[in-house]
Amino acid sequence: MRELSLHIIDVAENGIKASADFIYIEVAEDIPENEFKIVIEDNGSGIPEEMLKNITDPFVTSRTERRVGMGLSLLKEASERCGGVFDIKSSDKGTIVTATFLHDHIDRAPLGDMTSTIMTLIIGNHGIDLEYKHIFNKKDFIFNTKDIKEVLDEVPITDPTVLGKLRTMVDEAVKKLKKGID
Amino acid sequence: MAKLTINDLKKIKEDVSKATSVRNMEETSVVTVHFGTCGIAAGARDVMNTLMNEITEADVHDVKVLSGGCLGMCSSEPNVTVQIKQDEPIIYQNIDGNKIRQIFKRHILKGEVQTEFALAKK
Ligand SMILES: Nc1ncnc2c1ncn2[C@@H]1O[C@H](COP(=O)(O)OP(=O)(O)OP(=O)(O)O)[C@@H](O)[C@H]1O
Ligand SMILES: [Mg+2]
Numbered sequence: 465m466r467e468l469s470l471h472i473i474d475v476a477e478n479g480i481k482a483s484a485d486f487i488y489i490e491v492a493e494d495i496p497e498n499e500f501k502i503v504i505e506d507n508g509s510g511i512p513e514e515m516l517k518n519i520t521d522p523f524v525t526s527r528t529e530r531r532v533g534m535g536l537s538l539l540k541e542a543s544e545r546c547g548g549v550f551d552i553k554s555s556d557k558g559t560i561v562t563a564t565f566l567h568d569h570i571d572r573a574p575l576g577d578m579t580s581t582i583m584t585l586i587i588g589n590h591g592i593d594l595e596y597k598h599i600f601n602k603k604d605f606i607f608n609t610k611d612i613k614e615v616l617d618e619v620p621i622t623d624p625t626v627l628g629k630l631r632t633m634v635d636e637a638v639k640k641l642k643k644g645i646d
Numbered sequence: 647m648a649k650l651t652i653n654d655l656k657k658i659k660e661d662v663s664k665a666t667s668v669r670n671m672e673e674t675s676v677v678t679v680h681f682g683t684c685g686i687a688a689g690a691r692d693v694m695n696t697l698m699n700e701i702t703e704a705d706v707h708d709v710k711v712l713s714g715g716c717l718g719m720c721s722s723e724p725n726v727t728v729q730i731k732q733d734e735p736i737i738y739q740n741i742d743g744n745k746i747r748q749i750f751k752r753h754i755l756k757g758e759v760q761t762e763f764a765l766a767k768k
Contacts, residue, residue, distance in 0.1 A: 470686050477681050481715060534683040577691075584694045588679065588713020605648040615655040619662050622711070624701040629658045633650050641648060 465538065467576025468565075472504060474535040475561050476585055479506025484558065485592050487585065491575060492599040493567060500548075500565040500572060511554040519552060539563050546572045579634045582607065583627045590622055598638055605641045607634055665705070673710040675754050678727040682716020688723040689742060696743040700750040709754060722765075728753055737765040 465471050476487050484506035492501040511519060515526075520540040540550040540563070548564035565572045582596050586609060596607040612630070613621055620626070679685075679694050694711070701709055717725050722739035728749065729735040736759055738749060745763055752758045 465687055470691065473681060473691060474683050474686050477713065477715070480713075538683065580691055580695055583698070584681075584691050584713065587698060587711050588681065588694065590710075590712070603648070607650065612650070612655055615652055616659050619659050623662060623707070624698040624711070625662055625665070625705075626658055627698060628702050629661070630650075633654055637648055637650065 465542070466573060468500075468502060468542075468573050469576040469578040469581040471535075471539045471542065471563075472502060472578070473581050473584060475504045475539060476506070478535055479504070479508045479559060480585075480589050480592060482506065482508030482510065482559070484508030487592060487594045488597075489582075489594065490597045490599065491578065493601070494599075495567060495601055498567045500567045500575075502563045503560065505558065505560045507558040510556045510559055511552075516552065516554050520550070536561070542573065545569075578638070579631050582634065583631050587622050587624065587627055596634075598641060600641045601644075603641060603644070605637050607637075672708060674708045675728065675730045676710045676712060677754065678712045678714040678729075680714045680717055680723070680725040680727070682720075682723070684720035685716060685723040685725060690724040692743055693724050693726060693741050693746050696746050697750060700747055704750075704755065706755070719765075730754070730757060738763045739765055 465474075472489060476489065479487055486507045488503070488505040490501070490503040492499070492503075520537045522534055522537045536552065539561070543550045543563040543565055546569035547566040549562075551562045553560045578598070582594065585592075585594055593609045595609070598605045609621060616626065677697065679690050679697065681690050694713075697711060701711070714727065717737070719725060719739065724741045726738045726741045726746065726749070727735050728738065730753070736753070738745070738760070741749070741763065749760050749763065753760050
């Protein structure tokens with residue numbers, strides 16, 4: 465994938481398919497430690513133990529449309545190619561996927577348009593809640609749809625106009641975070 | 647820890663409530679953008695972005711947008727399914743920003759199926 469934020473949609477959609485109603489996404493960049501970390505957590509039905517053992521084998525999939533599943537194997541490959549570690553833990557309470565990368569590795573795809581990833585997940589999946597935490601050199605920005613829905617009240621968060629405005633705010637907040645402005 | 651402020655969010659709510667107080671919230675069409683791995687790699691997120699912009703610009707509120715799983719037709723991704731009311735759903739293939747714009751303006755707003763991009767029926 466051209467952007468790490470595209471892998472994030474892919475992995476999050478797996479959780480939603482497994483009936484999760486809450487997704488936690490963390491992007492942690494640490495320049496002094498030269499680490500780029502992605503965490504995607506869901507509270508879906510989890511992956512059966514037998515399947516989990518070789519989950520990143522592309523021929524492991526529960527899909528019936530075609531016999532290969534690629535989402536997780538692609539992310540694992542991307543992370544390991546960039547000196548990182550890929551890990552997946554799962555139980556009947558949910559699944560946690562972690563992928564790290566050397567921040568400055570030449571093959572590391574850029575994070576890309578993370579805000580579009582978040583807005584896409586929100587508009588497409590009515591009824592789920594999502595928390596997005598972006599950590600940059602130990603400072604963070606948190607975006608949680610539960611908080612937002614409380615303020616919006618009867619105005620639906622999936623309204624494209626609402627999402628357009630949220631997009632601008634999140635873009636600005638993350639830009640500030642990276643510049644180190646509080 | 648940085649967060650969006652309550653005031654910012656209240657402002658969104660006010661703006662949108664004002665603009666939509668008379669709107670009919672009943673959804674008459676459902677657009678599903680398919681987000682399997684192949685669809686994502688082929689540009690499904692860009693299609694979704696363009697669709698969201700078109701809906702905002704046209705100021706329509708009766709279109710429901712969903713994200714769907716893969717249809718198993720990897721070579722023709724991104725795929726988009728459009729269903730107007732109880733009509734038969736139409737699957738569109740190899741969709742990009744321009745094509746979704748055309749589908750939105752002609753099919754979703756005017757009901758004209760864009761057969762040039764539609765999956766041929768058996
Ligand atoms: N978060 C999750 N919760 C429950 N099951 C999961 C989760 N992630 C993956 N799986 C299971 O692992 C399989 C492989 O996932 P993977 O994303 O690699 O491929 P896929 O989703 O089957 O297909 P593709 O991603 O290529 O569209 C899935 O079919 C699903 O059964
Ligand atoms: Mg998948």
